[in-house]
Amino acid sequence: MATKKKAVRSKPSGKKSNTIRLKFDTSWSYAPAPESKSAATIDKQYDLFINGTWQKPLSKKYFSTINPANEEKLAEVAEASEADVNKAVDAARTAYEDVWKKMPPKERAKYIFRIARIVQEKARELAIIETLDGGKPIRESRDFDVPTAANHFFYYAGWADKLEYAFPNRRTSPLGVAGQIIPWNFPLLMAAWKIAPALATGNTVVLKPAETTPLTALKLAEIIQEADLPPGVVNILTGAGATGAAIVNHPGINKIAFTGSTEVGKIIQRAIAGTNKKATLELGGKAANIIFEDAPLDQAVEGVINGIFFNQGHVCCAGSRLYVQESVAKEVIRKLKDRMESLLVGDPLDKNTDIGAINSKQQLDTIRKYISIGKKEGAEMYESSCRLPGKGFYCRPTLFTNVAQSNRIAQEEIFGPVLAIITFRTDDEVIEKANNSPYGLSAGVWTDKGSKIFNMTKRLRAGVVWANTFNKFDPASPFGGYKESGFGREGGLHGLLPYVQLTS
Amino acid sequence: MPLPREKIIRPDFSLSPRIDQVGVEERASRFTKRSIKKETKLNGLKLVLNMIDLTTLEGKDTDGKVKQLCYKAMHPHDALPGLPTVAAVCVYPTMVKVAKKALEGSGIKVASVTTAFPSGQAPRDVKIRDTKYAVANGADEVDMVISRGKFHAGEYNFVYDEIAMIKEACGEARLKVILETGELGTYDKVRRASDIAMQAGADFIKTSTGKIQPAATMPVTLVMLEAIRDFYYRTGKMTGMKPAGGISKSKLALHYLVMVKEVLGEDWLSNEWFRFGASSLANDVLMQLVKEETGLYQAGNYFSAD
Numbered sequence: 001m002a003t004k005k006k007a008v009r010s011k012p013s014g015k016k017s018n019t020i021r022l023k024f025d026t027s028w029s030y031a032p033a034p035e036s037k038s039a040a041t042i043d044k045q046y047d048l049f050i051n052g053t054w055q056k057p058l059s060k061k062y063f064s065t066i067n068p069a070n071e072e073k074l075a076e077v078a079e080a081s082e083a084d085v086n087k088a089v090d091a092a093r094t095a096y097e098d099v100w101k102k103m104p105p106k107e108r109a110k111y112i113f114r115i116a117r118i119v120q121e122k123a124r125e126l127a128i129i130e131t132l133d134g135g136k137p138i139r140e141s142r143d144f145d146v147p148t149a150a151n152h153f154f155y156y157a158g159w160a161d162k163l164e165y166a167f168p169n170r171r172t173s174p175l176g177v178a179g180q181i182i183p184w185n186f187p188l189l190m191a192a193w194k195i196a197p198a199l200a201t202g203n204t205v206v207l208k209p210a211e212t213t214p215l216t217a218l219k220l221a222e223i224i225q226e227a228d229l230p231p232g233v234v235n236i237l238t239g240a241g242a243t244g245a246a247i248v249n250h251p252g253i254n255k256i257a258f259t260g261s262t263e264v265g266k267i268i269q270r271a272i273a274g275t276n277k278k279a280t281l282e283l284g285g286k287a288a289n290i291i292f293e294d295a296p297l298d299q300a301v302e303g304v305i306n307g308i309f310f311n312q313g314h315v316c317c318a319g320s321r322l323y324v325q326e327s328v329a330k331e332v333i334r335k336l337k338d339r340m341e342s343l344l345v346g347d348p349l350d351k352n353t354d355i356g357a358i359n360s361k362q363q364l365d366t367i368r369k370y371i372s373i374g375k376k377e378g379a380e381m382y383e384s385s386c387r388l389p390g391k392g393f394y395c396r397p398t399l400f401t402n403v404a405q406s407n408r409i410a411q412e413e414i415f416g417p418v419l420a421i422i423t424f425r426t427d428d429e430v431i432e433k434a435n436n437s438p439y440g441l442s443a444g445v446w447t448d449k450g451s452k453i454f455n456m457t458k459r460l461r462a463g464v465v466w467a468n469t470f471n472k473f474d475p476a477s478p479f480g481g482y483k484e485s486g487f488g489r490e491g492g493l494h495g496l497l498p499y500v501q502l503t504s
Numbered sequence: 505m506p507l508p509r510e511k512i513i514r515p516d517f518s519l520s521p522r523i524d525q526v527g528v529e530e531r532a533s534r535f536t537k538r539s540i541k542k543e544t545k546l547n548g549l550k551l552v553l554n555m556i557d558l559t560t561l562e563g564k565d566t567d568g569k570v571k572q573l574c575y576k577a578m579h580p581h582d583a584l585p586g587l588p589t590v591a592a593v594c595v596y597p598t599m600v601k602v603a604k605k606a607l608e609g610s611g612i613k614v615a616s617v618t619t620a621f622p623s624g625q626a627p628r629d630v631k632i633r634d635t636k637y638a639v640a641n642g643a644d645e646v647d648m649v650i651s652r653g654k655f656h657a658g659e660y661n662f663v664y665d666e667i668a669m670i671k672e673a674c675g676e677a678r679l680k681v682i683l684e685t686g687e688l689g690t691y692d693k694v695r696r697a698s699d700i701a702m703q704a705g706a707d708f709i710k711t712s713t714g715k716i717q718p719a720a721t722m723p724v725t726l727v728m729l730e731a732i733r734d735f736y737y738r739t740g741k742m743t744g745m746k747p748a749g750g751i752s753k754s755k756l757a758l759h760y761l762v763m764v765k766e767v768l769g770e771d772w773l774s775n776e777w778f779r780f781g782a783s784s785l786a787n788d789v790l791m792q793l794v795k796e797e798t799g800l801y802q803a804g805n806y807f808s809a810d
Binding site: 027030139298 | 541733765
C-alpha cells in the first residue's frame with residue numbers, strides 16, 4: 001500500500017520513555033480531500049458597507065487580507081477612517097429614527113429570518129471563505145461556525161415580537177445605535193451574535209470585523225443587501241484598531257458590544273467612562289478543565305482535546321488549564337499524547353484536517369513566545385510529531401506537564417493550541433487553583449458523580465461551566481464572563497437585556 | 505503447586521473504567537467525518553475484504569452450503585483478478601471438518617462458534633466439550649459466548665473462570681470472546697465484559713453473535729478498542745477486535761477502519777488483529793472495488809450469492 005513520503009518531522013520531545021507506544025503513522029493514510037475554492041466568490045476589492053450601499057472609503061486607503069494557510073493575498077478591503085465612521089453612524093442614526101425604531105416588531109423579525117435563511121442557503125460558500133480567510137479547518141466552519149451563526153439569527157428573529165414575554169410586566173425600548181467590534185476567531189459567528197439580538201430589539205448597527213478576517217462579514221453585508229434590509233440598519237466597516245477606536249469614541253453611539261482581548265476591553269472601558277454608553281465586553285479566558293479520578297477518562301481526554309485544540313485554540317473559552325487528579329495524571333497524559341498523534345494538522349480546506357492554520361503571523365509569534373516561556377520556566381513540553389506544511393502559519397498541538405500555578409503559561413491567555421497541565425489532590429485544592437485566575441469565562445468538570453458536579457459548578461467562578469463535555473454552544477444559552485473575562489451576557493434571553501431599556 | 509481456582513484473587517471488575525454515553529457516541533461519529541477517496545478507498549476496501557470472517561450459522565446449514573461458502577472465501581470475485589481472500593470462514597462445530605477440507609492450502613482460517621452458541625445456556629462441561637470437539641476437528645479459531653446471565657448477576661468471577669477454561673480447551677486455537685453487547689445494555693458493562701475477557705486470556709474480543717439486535721455499533725466497538733488499548737498498555741499483550749453483525753455496507757466498514765487506525769494505530773490494521781463478522785458485507789465491498797476499477801456500478805446479480 002502507498003506510503004506517503006515523510007516531510008519535516010519533529011522528534012517527540014521530553015524524556016525518552018521505554019514504555020510501549022502505539023504507532024499512528026499508518027501505511028493506510030488518507031488521500032487529500034480538499035473542498036473546492038471555486039464554490040466561493042471573493043471580489044478583488046471591497047468597499048465599506050454604509051447606508052445599504054458599497055461606498056469608497058474617504059480615507060482612500062485599502063489593506064490586504066491574506067490566507068494564513070499559504071500566505072497568499074485574498075482581497076483588498078477598505079480602511080475606514082474617522083470620517084467614514086461618522087458617515088456610518090449618521091446612516092445608522094437616520095435608519096434608527098426614521099425606520100427601524102418605528103417598524104412593528106413582527107416586520108423586523110421577517111428581515112432577520114430572511115438573513116438566517118440566506119446564510120443557510122450560502123452555507124457552503126460562507127464556510128469556504130471563513131476557512132480561507134481565517135485558517136480554521138473546513139470541518140469546523142462547515143459543521144459549527146456557519147450553522148450556529150444561522151441559528152443565532154433564527155433564534156433572535158423569534159424573539160423580536162415577543163419581548164414583552166422576555167421581560168414580563170416591563171416595557172422595552174431599543175437603545176439606538178450599537179457599535180460592535182468583533183474578533184478574528186469566529187468572524188461570522190461573532191457577527192451573528194452581535195447583529196441578531198441588536199436588530200431583534202430594534203437597534204441599528206455599526207459593526208467592525210477584525211482586520212485579519214473581514215471577508216465573511218462583508219459577505220454578510222451582501223446577504224443583508226439581498227435580504228432587502230432598510231438602508232443604514234446594518235453598516236459594516238472594515239479597518240484596524242483606529243477604526244475601532246473611532247466607533248467607541250463616537251458620541252452618536254449608544255451601546256458598545258466588544259469581543260476581544262482583555263487589554264482592549266480595558267481601553268474601551270476607560271474611553272466610555274463618563275459617557276452614557278452601555279457596554280458588554282466579552283474578553284479573554286484561561287479556562288480550567290478539571291478531571292477527577294472517577295471520570296470517564298477516555299471521554300474526558302476527548303473533551304480536553306476538543307477544549308484546547310478546537311479552532312487551533314483560538315477560543316476565548318478554550319480549556320487551556322487542565323487540572324487532573326494526581327492518581328490518574330499519568331494515564332490521562334498518556335492518553336492525551338496518543339490522541340494528539342492522531343490529530344491531522346494541515347491544509348484547512350482539506351475535509352480531513354483537524355487543526356488548521358494559526359490566524360496570523362503575529363499570533364503565531366505570540367504562541368511561540370509562550371512556548372519558549374514555558375520551556376524556560378522548567379515545564380516539560382510535548383508536541384505531536386505531525387508534518388507541517390512548508391508555507392503558512394502552523395503550530396503543532398502542544399502540551400506542558402509539570403506546570404505550576406505560578407508559571408506564566410498557567411496564568412496568561414495564550415490563544416493557541418497549547419495546554420498547561422497541573423495536578424491536584426483534593427476538591428478544595430482544585431477549586432482554589434481553578435479560581436486563582438484573573439479570568440472567569442468558562443470551566444469544565446469531568447466526574448462520574450452527579451453530586452460532585454453540582455458542588456463544583458456552584459463554587460467555580462466562571463460564566464459557563466460544562467460538565468462531562470466542553471465547548472458546547474447554543475443560541476438559547478447565555479455566554480459571558482466573570483472578573484476580567486468581561487461582563488454582560490450574549491445568547492439566550494439574557495442576550496436581549498444589553499440591547500434594551502426597561503421601563504415599567 | 506498452583507492455587508486452586510477459587511483461591512486466586514482476580515481484579516475487581518466492578519471497578520472497570522466508566523464510560524460516558526454522550527461522549528463516546530460523539531467521538532464515534534467523528535470517525536464518520538473522514539473523507540475516504542481514491543487510493544485510500546481502494547486500499548481500504550481490499551483491507552476490509554481481507555478482514556472478513558464469512559459466516560454461516562444456521563440450523564439448516566449443510567455440507568454443501570459450507571463448501572460453497574468456502575469456495576467464495578477463496579475466490580471472492582474472479583472477474584476481478586488480484587483480490588485478497590477473506591480472513592476466515594466461521595461455522596458451527598459440526599461443520600468444521602467440511603470447511604477445513606474445503607479450505608485446505610488456502611491459508612484461510614476455519615473459525616467455529618462453540619459454548620452452546622448463541623445463548624451460552626449450557627453446563628460448563630458441555631461448553632468445554634463443544635470447544636474441544638471443534639478444535640479436534642481442526643478449528644483454527646474458536647468464537648465463544650460469555651454467560652450473560654451470570655454477568656448480569658454480578659458473578660464476574662464465574663464469567664472469568666469460564667473464559668479461562670475455554671481458553672485452556674482451545675490449545676493452539678485463537679479464542680474470540682463474544683460479549684453479545686446487545687444484551688449488556690450499557691457501555692459501562694461492555695467495558696467491564698471486555699476487561700474480564702482480556703484478563704481471562706481472550707485473543708480477540710467480539711461484539712455480537714449476530715442473532716441479537718442491536719449487534720455491532722461504532723460506539724460499542726470504540727469502547728472495546730479503548731479497552732484493548734488500555735490492556736495493551738498495562739500488559740504489552742495485543743488483543744484482536746471483531747465487530748460482528750450489522751455491518752453490511754463498505755462505507756460503514758471503512759468508518760470502522762478509520763476508528764481502528766485512530767485508536768490503535770498501525771499494528772492492528774491487519775486481519776491478524778481486526779476482523780469483520782459479516783457476510784453480506786463481502787459483496788458490497790466487491791461491488792465498490794469493481795466500481796473503483798471500472799468506474800461503473802454493476803448490478804447485484806453479477807456477484808455470487810453464497
